[in-house]
Amino acid sequence: MTAFSSIAADPGFIVMYLIAFVLLYLGVKKHYEPLLLIPIAFGVLLANFPGGEMGVIQADENGMVMVNGVMENIYDMPLHKIAHDLGLMNFLYYGLIKTGFLPPVIFMGVGAMTDFGPMLRNLKLSIFGAAAQFGIFAVLLASLLMGFTPQEAASLGIIGGADGPTSIFTTIKLAPHLLGPIAIAAYSYMALVPVIIPLVVRICCSEKDLKINMKEQEKLAGKPVEIKNMRLLKILFPITVTTVVAILVPSAVSLIGMLMFGNLIKEIGSDTSRIYDAAANGIMNAATVFLGLCVGATMTSKAFLNWSTLGILAGGFLAFCLAISAGIYLVKFVNLFSKQKINPLIGATGLSAVPMASRVANEIALKHDPKNFLLNYCMASNISGVIGSAVAAGILISFLS
Helix, strand or coil, rough: CHHHHHHHCCCCHHHHHHHHHHHHHHHHHCCCCCCHHHHHHHHHHHHHCCCCCCCCCCCCCCCCEECCCEEHHHHHHHHHHHHHHHHHEEEHHHHHCCCCCCCHHHHHHHHHCCCCHHHHHCCCHHHHHHHHCCHHHHHHHHHHCCCCHHHHHHHHHHHCCHHHHHHHHHHHHHHHHHHHHHHHHHHHHHCCCCHHHHHHHEEEEEEHHCCCCCHHHHHHCCCCCCCCCCHHHHHHHHHHHHHHHHHHHHHHHHHHHHHHHHHHHHHHHHHHHHHHHHHHHHHHHHHHHHHHHHHHHHCCHHHHHHHHHHHHHHHHHHHHHHHHHHHHHHHHHHHHCCCCCCHHHHHCCCCCCHHHHHHHHHHHHHHCCCCCHHHHHHHHHHHHHHHHHHHHHHHHHHHCC
């Protein structure tokens, strides 16, 4: 009746319990993105109790899974049959994740919670969000050299965008058989942004770089241009971006369109306050819970403890580090030719992990100079990174699907 004999027969279960406990510790004690890390960690725990039937069974490249000793195509199975034969978590996973439903919904919530004001006031800093996408394409090329297919390499590289929903959406389209490990890598590294950014900054930046005060540098450039009607600009911005992206990169509309819709209902104000509140709170919170649990449930011992998954984790970490360092070095390059210097920490926030990356960079700056508040400047790069990673995903899907 108990699970003791199954756990004793496969020590991999114990390894997965330890991983789950470490992730729970990081989320609860260290406060590393607890809204993501705690559901993921508990999902890992649930998935690895033998007999519990809470682990996600990944379909192969052809969509085939083992059901009661018979190979069946998961995409031909109705949801009620998946729930009956494979369990609750597979029902949620194949109904919400594999269909591509949750990533755009979460992007809508992110848009509703995001203020594009800092980026619009500092548009010249948004270029560093584009630079951070270097990590995606560098790891893509490296993965091709290691023998991954172009679709698998693109799915692996997109982890460098530091955006879980984008990684999931891209992988669903290009390499669905890798969705489990790629989702885990993307969300784990997003949660570990407070560890990874300081590590890369320590390697790439000097003490002098980190003490560059943006307020003092702005004085050298003279009076900044004032935006007379910021509210109107904030309303026009999501409409314009959606239109331009829909024309240039139609495959990115699912993400960018929902991101901008969420932001639009936020900026309109009282007329859309009810749907804004739903998008930013109830819908977003529910989507985050189900996404975290389902992603964690893909981390069964069988699926996770293999060389392919470890390779994906290593590639994802490399993509993260390259994205951060690319933004830093572009800032340093610009500083060679500019009178007004820019703090390289702004380049380090070109990731999509909003607003965590900006908060981490701001904390680093304050440690070196208590008067050097960089949060608004970092948000300009950080927000553009969200848009950049979604557009990069759309480009990859267009070329490779």
